[in-house]
Amino acid sequence: MAVTIKDVAKEANVSPSTVSRVLADNPKISDETKDRVNKAVIKLKYYPNAIARSLAHNSTKILGLIIPGEAENFDKNFFFIKLMTGISVASRDRDYNIMYSFGNNEKDELTCIKKFTNSKLVDGIILLTSRNDDKCIKYLKDISYPFVVVGRPEQSEEVTWVDNDNSDAMYRVVKSFIKKGRRKIAFIGGPKDLNVSIDRFEGFKNAMIDNYMEIKDQWVINSAAFDETEGYRAMLKILEYNTPDAVITTDDLLAIGVLNAIKRCEIEDKISIVGFNNTPMAVYQSPSLSSVEINAYDLGYNASKLLLDQLSNNKANKHSHYIVRATLIERESSK
Missing domain, CATH: 1.10.260.40 (lambda repressor-like DNA-binding domains)
Structure with missing residues (x-):
């Protein structure tokens, strides 16, 4: 008993x-x-008894985590694993648990959020994506529900959020290629509506313009998803126009797809490649993949910490943000 x-x-x-x-x-x-x-x-x-305590204290001691559909492929997308580890550790330190829900698109994610908020299942919500005209963010703001976003929101001054300086990180990658004499640089990004895609392309564009480099429309592609297949298709499309001497992608999975495409064309020694996220798979590619380490664990840890500060009525941290440093890790693919 x-x-x-x-x-x-x-x-x-x-x-x-x-x-x-x-x-x-x-x-x-x-x-x-x-x-x-x-x-x-x-x-x-x-x-x-957790249920009894939640009734007595008007708190469930649970945070809701809304995971984008592509994160379901955990065997490859290590970004979300690192991110969720950081979230879980910070939450555990404050005696909170995590409840996960998956959404294949923005509509699904909004449905998950409404189930969480209407049922009072969670004390606060962590969003792992930020879009232009983001309906999830708008809904949570309208009902004044505590939340935090991993990713810079469109109206950043009105939301609590955590992110890298994605524009600056991409700018520095482009500059590193230019210093090595690369002049024909292509860009492969993710879905256009995601703010991370917008910010990273902004960094690419600014670096190219500041260094008097030409941006060719045929060498700028936004993929439908962050996966190998999309990277492979995008690279083949770029090669139909001409062969660049460098390709920067906004995700390691895209970069691995690019590597597979140039291997098929037997030109891997002619093109330098850099990805983002520095996943464990990067080091095992042939050639090993250069990538930007965005410190996903720290992103998750600080997202959870900011939300928990909100919930503890720490007014000083309301609508604040935290920037995590990103660092280029150079390997064989960019030398």
Whole structure:
């Protein structure tokens, strides 16, 4: 039979209501009483009923995490694994749990959010994508529900968010290619409506313009998804026009698709390639893939931390943001 709060109260020689206050860390309870109750909890291996505690304290101690559909392919997309690890560690440190939900598109994600918010299942929500005219962000703002976004939102001053400086990271990658004498540089991005795609292309464009380099429309492609197949198709389309001497992609999976395409054409020694996210697969490619380390763990950890600060009524952190440093890791594909 499960241990109850009454069993703990009896063991500690206090009332059940006192046990409840100790578990809630009520400052009015003496240290001596807290110590006695906590020892009884450990001795009896008592676990508070999460549902009962949520009713009593108007808090579920759960965060809702909305995962984009492409993240379901966990065997390849290590970005989301690192991100969720950071989220989980920060949440655990504050005694919170995570509830996951997948959405294959923006409409699905919004449906998941409404289920979370209408049922009061979670105290706050973490979004892993940010779009132009983002309906999920608008909905959460309209109902004043606590949330944080991994990715720069369109109206960043009104939302709590975490991201890299994607424009600057891409700018630095282009500059590194130009310093090595690359002049014909192609760009393969992800879905156009994602702000990460917009920001990274902005960095590419600014670096090319600042260094008096020509941007060829035929060498700029936005893919429908961040995967190998899209990268492969995009590279073949670029090669129909001409052969660049460098290709920058906005994701390692796209870059791996590019590598496969140029191997098929037997020109891998003529084109330098860089991806983003520095996934574990990058080092095992042939040639090994250069990639931008975006520190996904830190993105997740700080997203969770900012949301939990919101929930603890830390007004100083409301509508704040945190920028995580990105670093180019050079390997064989860009030398």
